[in-house]
Amino acid sequence: MSNELAEVDPAAIEALATELRELLGEAAVSTEDGTLDRASRDGSHLSPVIQEQLPLGRAQIVAYPATAELIAATVGAAVRHGVPITPRGKGTANYGQTIPMAGGLVLDTSKARTVHEIGDGYLIADAGVTMLSLEQAANKTGQQLLMYPSTANSTLGGFVSGGSGGTGSIKNGLLHWGMVEELWVVHAVPDAELVHVTGDEAAKYVHNYGTAGIIARLRIGLEPAQDWRAFLASFDTFEQALSVIRPFAVLDPTPRLVSADLATLAEALPADDAIPAGRASLRAILDVASLDAARKLVEDAGGRVEDIREGAAASMKLSMISYNHPIEWLQKAYPGTYFHVEVSGDALVDRIDEVHAVYDGGMLHIEAQRERPIGMLAGRYSSAEEVYAGFARLEALGVGYHNPHQWFVDFEPERTAALAATTDPQGLLNPGKLVGAAVDTGSQIADITDRS
Ligand SMILES: Cc1cc2nc3c(=O)[nH]c(=O)nc-3n(C[C@H](O)[C@H](O)[C@H](O)COP(=O)(O)OP(=O)(O)OC[C@H]3O[C@@H](n4cnc5c(N)ncnc54)[C@H](O)[C@@H]3O)c2cc1C
Known part of the structure; x- marks a missing residue:
């Protein structure tokens, strides 16, 4: 089955491309067909139910900001041009969460991979660094990650936004229980900048596919390395x-x-x-x-x-x-x-x-x-x-x-919808994924995610 794909006015894309090339450099912006196709796929091949519905969306432009600050500037530019933004790490999400269902911009964070600081019990890194390289960097300081997914080459921002757990979860539980200490997030506003959130405020941005804000930089907990x-x-x-x-x-x-x-x-x-x-x-x-x-x-x-x-x-x-x-x-x-x-x-x-x-x-x-x-x-x-x-x-x-055959935010959907009402007033962030409590996603999500 082939779907009619949503598209943003090509003139708006062209204007955004010009601005982003100025901001990020020629090589960090693409409207080339092969790149757009690759940026529109994720791991949803794992679901034959979703596969029957593909394609569900296609990027019209892809940008690769290389720092957290440039992620913020890229978001601001897209908002000023009214272009939807789908954040992307390595695109391994297996429920279609990374598919740009409204077309527009795919904001690929995979070049923003600076590790800023590794201290006693924590590290601070930009969103696009891979979990594997973070584990290796932590090991060099005698520490280890609290958890990482089986897709160890995926990004920190993508794991925190779309994943749930993996190696380390027997002891440390799932993501929602404390790996993330602080975030620098970007809201979908014309003068977007890095917004620093901690504790319970930071928790509101975890596992909701970037629908309430794009995570640009993170501070996560570490533990002493083991043999x-x-x-x-x-x-x-x-x-x-x-x-x-x-x-x-x-x-x-x-x-x-x-x-x-x-x-x-x-x-x-x-x-x-x-x-x-x-x-x-x-x-x-x-x-x-x-x-x-x-x-x-x-x-x-x-x-x-x-x-x-x-x-x-x-x-x-x-x-x-x-x-x-x-x-x-x-x-x-x-x-x-x-x-x-x-x-x-x-x-x-x-x-x-x-x-x-x-x-x-x-x-x-x-x-x-x-x-x-x-x-x-x-x-x-x-x-x-x-x-x-x-x-x-x-x-x-x-x-x-x-139910891994649907792409709606089903962890704390009402909380996310309430947050997104202020952080994404035009509904430009990863459109199609956030429907609040309006849709029955066929999941007993609590049974999978609750510790109690
Ligand atoms: C074979 C297979 C095995 C997997 N194993 C595991 C596993 O063990 N544990 C697990 O938890 N998951 C697993 N996953 C799911 C997925 O691979 C992981 O969650 C992975 O960490 C996602 O990272 P990514 O960089 O590929 O993110 P992406 O797929 O690029 O993005 C994931 C979601 O987050 C959004 N997003 C990406 N970056 C940001 C950002 N910076 N800010 C806000 N939103 C953002 C995207 O729009 C998307 O909705 C698996 C998937 C597959 C296909």
């Missing part, structure tokens, strides 16, 4: 792997990551001798002090430890095949076959056969969390209706779910 090991184990059955998920979550010191897959999902991952064919796989990033306890848990459950690897790169490799990544690999192995739903709850362990039966070909990828496991439930795709019909069946099993 991590990449730990790979395998089991005859997925049930055996599941039986250690909750005990692994409470190992002391807390693991940075614990992921498990049944054999079919594990076989779709990149080849690794420690992920043997035909066996359920468990992969964890463990503090060296917890290795003996972890080995005992695996062996008592009938599994075997395949390998224990040293070095940051080995752990990062496990991060990059966690969370949504096994689903992406599954889709690569079986093109056009699978969709997924984000799920949570003890039923993922206690009622796995019933959970798998919710969808035809159901397969769970699971991640340990301290409160309750979370995961991605894959199923064979037939129609959007079938996907939605499964939500009631999940609910009946006591499984929390989040």
Whole structure:
């Protein structure tokens, strides 16, 4: 299906292009077709439901401001020309959040990657720096990030605006619970500038896709570095792997990551001798002090430890095949076959056969969390209706779910709408994503995001 795409008056785009070229330099502004196409895609290929609706929007101009101050100046120029602005980091968001649905300007932050300061327990960086380079920079000072996503090459601004958690979340929870200490945000006003917000005020800009302000610079918390090991184990059955998920979550010191897959999902991952064919796989990033306890848990459950690897790169490799990544690999192995739903709850362990039966070909990828496991439930795709019909069946099993097949802000939508009414009075920021509480997004978002 091809949609009629929204477009801004080309004369306004031309005028904005002239102003931005003056401000940022020729190389930092593009209206070239290939660039516009690339800036209009994100990770929504993960959803066959969204894929059926593509294209949902196309950029008319892309700008690459290289500092937080230039991000503010770029926003101001776009507002003065009445051009919608869709902020973009690396464009890996998997719900279509990064698609410029009203056309206009894609403000790509990926060149704004200065790390300004790393102190005891914190760092300050511009929005476009990647999570991977921040982790490496923190490591050099004997510290580590509180969390980073499996898309470790994505940007800090994009993760805070569109992501939720990942490696580090077993101990430190999801983004909404305190990684962000201070923000310098830009509102959609003609004389846009950096607005410094802290604490609860800063929290209002987290995970709402830039609809209330563009994040230009951030101060985030760090913790002391630990001596991590990449730990790979395998089991005859997925049930055996599941039986250690909750005990692994409470190992002391807390693991940075614990992921498990049944054999079919594990076989779709990149080849690794420690992920043997035909066996359920468990992969964890463990503090060296917890290795003996972890080995005992695996062996008592009938599994075997395949390998224990040293070095940051080995752990990062496990991060990059966690969370949504096994689903992406599954889709690569079986093109056009699978969709997924984000799920949570003890039923993922206690009622796995019933959970798998919710969808035809159901397969769970699971991640340990301290409160309750979370995961991605894959199923064979037939129609959007079938996907939605499964939500009631999940609910009946006591499984929390989040619908990854829609792009609306569904975390604190009313709070964001109230904020955006003052920070984006013309509705120019990432149009199409913020509908307040008006739309039923088919998610029990609280079940995925709440700590209580
Ligand atoms: C295979 C796969 C695995 C993933 N794994 C994880 C995971 O483990 N954990 C997780 O949380 N997410 C995950 N994601 C989702 C996504 O990759 C991450 O959230 C990532 O950190 C987003 O960063 P980005 O730079 O790509 O942001 P983008 O996709 O560019 O942007 C994300 C959203 O934020 C907005 N935005 C971007 N920059 C800014 C800014 N500076 N200010 C305001 N708004 C902005 C965009 O408009 C968009 O709405 C995964 C996605 C895929 C496809």
